[in-house]
Amino acid sequence: MSEPQSVTETKTESEPTTRTDATGAIDIDHLTKIYDPKGEGVVAVDDMDLHIEAEEFVALLGPSGCGKSTVMNCLAGYLEPTEGDVLVDGDQVTGPDPKRGVVFQENRLFPWKTVQENVEFGPQMRDNIEDGRAQSILGEMGLEGFEDAYPSGLSGGMQQRAELARLLANDPDIMLMDEPFSALDALTKEIMQKKLIEVWERDNRTVVFITHDVEEAILLADRVVVMTARPGQVKDVIDVDLDRPRDPEIVTTERFTELRERALSVIREEAQRALEQEESV
Ligand code: ADP
Numbered sequence: 001m002s003e004p005q006s007v008t009e010t011k012t013e014s015e016p017t018t019r020t021d022a023t024g025a026i027d028i029d030h031l032t033k034i035y036d037p038k039g040e041g042v043v044a045v046d047d048m049d050l051h052i053e054a055e056e057f058v059a060l061l062g063p064s065g066c067g068k069s070t071v072m073n074c075l076a077g078y079l080e081p082t083e084g085d086v087l088v089d090g091d092q093v094t095g096p097d098p099k100r101g102v103v104f105q106e107n108r109l110f111p112w113k114t115v116q117e118n119v120e121f122g123p124q125m126r127d128n129i130e131d132g133r134a135q136s137i138l139g140e141m142g143l144e145g146f147e148d149a150y151p152s153g154l155s156g157g158m159q160q161r162a163e164l165a166r167l168l169a170n171d172p173d174i175m176l177m178d179e180p181f182s183a184l185d186a187l188t189k190e191i192m193q194k195k196l197i198e199v200w201e202r203d204n205r206t207v208v209f210i211t212h213d214v215e216e217a218i219l220l221a222d223r224v225v226v227m228t229a230r231p232g233q234v235k236d237v238i239d240v241d242l243d244r245p246r247d248p249e250i251v252t253t254e255r256f257t258e259l260r261e262r263a264l265s266v267i268r269e270e271a272q273r274a275l276e277q278e279e280s281v
Contacts, residue, residue: 024206046231067232
């Protein structure tokens with residue numbers, strides 16, 4: 001199914017969510033995660049420290065297998081750290097919470113529920129359905145007219161928009177996004193990136209965005225955290241001092257090129273290390 005043409009210009013009746021107190025600060029404090037500690041333990045993340053401000057947009061960038069998803073799963077509360085802590089607004093993360101919404105590369109929509117039922121599922125579980133809210137979020141995502149469709153009837157881009165709508169319906173303080181757009185074609189990806197930034201700028205949520213795409217990280221984030229090859233640690237933190245809004249053409253500017261080169265040189269070094277690790281196994 002083709003993308004609706006109007007998505008970037010979609011007008012919506014929805015009122016912006018007013019979020020006055022800055023919530024959603026994250027502290028990753030000496031985080032270590034070892035898989036199968038009783039056997040041949042794989043140290044996925046080793047003594048990682050990172051502070052993320054409330055309402056900040058941070059990209060986690062690193063070679064494949066460096067522990068990005070492991071960090072994300074610890075932030076989401078799906079995985080327990082082997083050592084160290086993950087704190088949100090000073091409180092230890094002990095399990096999943098709708099205030100920390102997660103989006104993966106593959107959407108987690110229920111295939112047997114309609115788009116609207118999927119979006120309403122979270123609020124319904126908490127007895128917190130507001131009339132018209134799901135439709136308004138779906139409108140904002142350019143999905144008017146698709147409320148009664150099933151996920152299988154939507155294109156990949158529309159499924160990820162429904163996924164984003166599902167997440168926003170829970171009004172999360174923190175959006176944890178694990179390569180959410182990497183399976184999309186270039187144009188759909190660009191539309192989704194724009195949509196995400198619109199939502200983030202308006203609602204002041206914290207975003208942690210995993211990607212292995214250097215340009216995507218710099219285009220979207222306030223800070224790019226470059227991780228080492230496994231075991232994952234913070235190798236470099238790049239402040240992205242590019243003005244917003246950032247048009248796609250920004251990738252041709254001198255400053256963007258400088259930032260990309262800096263990130264790439266670190267990534268290359270770490271990707272080489274990751275390759276050597278694989279070869280030595
Ligand atoms: P990334 O997201 O950067 O690709 P992951 O966090 O998925 O990295 O994985 C980090 C390392 O931990 C990899 O070597 C991976 O094989 C290993 N790993 C991930 N999940 C498990 C698991 N459940 N059991 C054992 N090893 C795992």
